[in-house]
Amino acid sequence: MPPRIVTLERHITEQQKLHPAASGRFTGLLWEFVLAVKMIAREVRRAGLIDILGAAGHQNVHGEKVQKLDEYAQERIAEAMLNSGSVCAMASEETPDMIPIPREAGRGHYVFLFDPLDGSSNIDVNISIGTIFSIHRKITPGEEGTLQDCLQPGYKQLAAGYVLYGSSVMLVFTTGKGVHGFTLDPTVGEFLLSHPDLRMPPRGRIYSINEGNTASWDPGTAAYVKHLKEKNEADGRPYTLRYVGTLVADFHRTLINGGIFMYPAAPKPKLRLLYEAAPMAMIAEQARGRASTGSGRILDIVPTELHQKVPLIVGSADDVADYETFVRKARPKT
Numbered sequence: 001m002p003p004r005i006v007t008l009e010r011h012i013t014e015q016q017k018l019h020p021a022a023s024g025r026f027t028g029l030l031w032e033f034v035l036a037v038k039m040i041a042r043e044v045r046r047a048g049l050i051d052i053l054g055a056a057g058h059q060n061v062h063g064e065k066v067q068k069l070d071e072y073a074q075e076r077i078a079e080a081m082l083n084s085g086s087v088c089a090m091a092s093e094e095t096p097d098m099i100p101i102p103r104e105a106g107r108g109h110y111v112f113l114f115d116p117l118d119g120s121s122n123i124d125v126n127i128s129i130g131t132i133f134s135i136h137r138k139i140t141p142g143e144e145g146t147l148q149d150c151l152q153p154g155y156k157q158l159a160a161g162y163v164l165y166g167s168s169v170m171l172v173f174t175t176g177k178g179v180h181g182f183t184l185d186p187t188v189g190e191f192l193l194s195h196p197d198l199r200m201p202p203r204g205r206i207y208s209i210n211e212g213n214t215a216s217w218d219p220g221t222a223a224y225v226k227h228l229k230e231k232n233e234a235d236g237r238p239y240t241l242r243y244v245g246t247l248v249a250d251f252h253r254t255l256i257n258g259g260i261f262m263y264p265a266a267p268k269p270k271l272r273l274l275y276e277a278a279p280m281a282m283i284a285e286q287a288r289g290r291a292s293t294g295s296g297r298i299l300d301i302v303p304t305e306l307h308q309k310v311p312l313i314v315g316s317a318d319d320v321a322d323y324e325t326f327v328r329k330a331r332p333k334t
């Protein structure tokens with residue numbers, strides 16, 4: 001018998017049975033998000049043509065203003081969330097403050113946090129980029145979402161996921177019952193379940209870090225990376241280095257193949273807790289991996305500001321545990 005084709009819609013309907021408290025509003029929100037994603041994916045595919053299509057006065061063939069891809073992604077997703085009528089608070093890596101939700105849009109119980117375009121520096125060189133999202137439930141009373149609703153620790157996320165605009169477009173997400181991956185079939189415009197119940201291998205053989213920062217690493221990171229490069233066939237060393245520079249792409253490879261991705265504390269943390277680290281950490285843990293700052297669980301961090309940055313060490317459970325051991329050993333004794 002050929003494998004059963006499971007569309008995203010069928011999958012969500014089936015998943016809803018696992019969450020007795022789940023409401024149709026959550027599904028509606030996801031639909032709106034998926035529509036925005038399909039529109040972004042279409043623009044990504046045409047990215048190299050935008051200047052041609054939009055020549056003279058920066059208008060495209062439809063007479064629309066030609067936008068930068070990250071602005072376009074930001075606007076499509078924000079608009080989709082307003083259309084869903086299910087969101088009381090929204091914040092994005094691209095805007096300094098929370099995004100206002102007008103009363104007329106209707107307000108629901110969900111808090112939506114996102115990185116509309118991850119890996120922006122890779123757009124112009126035709127390398128994979130992504131979108132990341134995180135969903136919380138409103139915790140403050142009243143109809144309007146507040147900063148407090150956005151600043152919740154990652155372990156409270158209801159859902160988290162990402163879209164990878166790669167050689168194919170994939171949506172990978174979790175609602176706390178495992179991690180599932182869907183691939184967009186461009187011929188029918190549907191996301192089809194291609195990677196059910198993803199599990200990170202307990203150990204990998206690939207490490208991912210910006211090696212250009214070697215001179216500024218903390219001693220623990222430096223000792224750990226040195227260890228990975230030493231030859232020891234018994235435990236698969238030396239590891240192979242892969243670094244795309246798009247978190248979504250580096251994380252996706254780590255999820256599928258195992259290994260470790262590091263953006264350490266030194267020279268300085270770069271990745272944002274709410275829009276990057278926390279959602280990836282939830283996905284990693286749901287896939288039996290681990291996500292750490294090097295000394296603590298990412299999902300336990302209580303955010304203090306919207307654009308807070310944290311070190312992110314994520315990947316196969318055994319590899320991340322090894323990193324933490326190296327960091328612990330390198331710490332000066334007090």
Ligand code: AHG
Pocket residue numbers: 093115117118119120121210245246247248270
């Ligand atoms: P963004 O494009 O959303 O600002 O994120 C870029 C991030 C992330 O995708 C990637 O892991 C990291 O920047 C790479 O940083 P370096 O160039 O410093 O290695």
Ligand code: MN
Pocket residue numbers: 115117118119247276
């Ligand atoms: Mn990013």
Ligand code: MN
Pocket residue numbers: 093115116117118119120
């Ligand atoms: Mn971004």
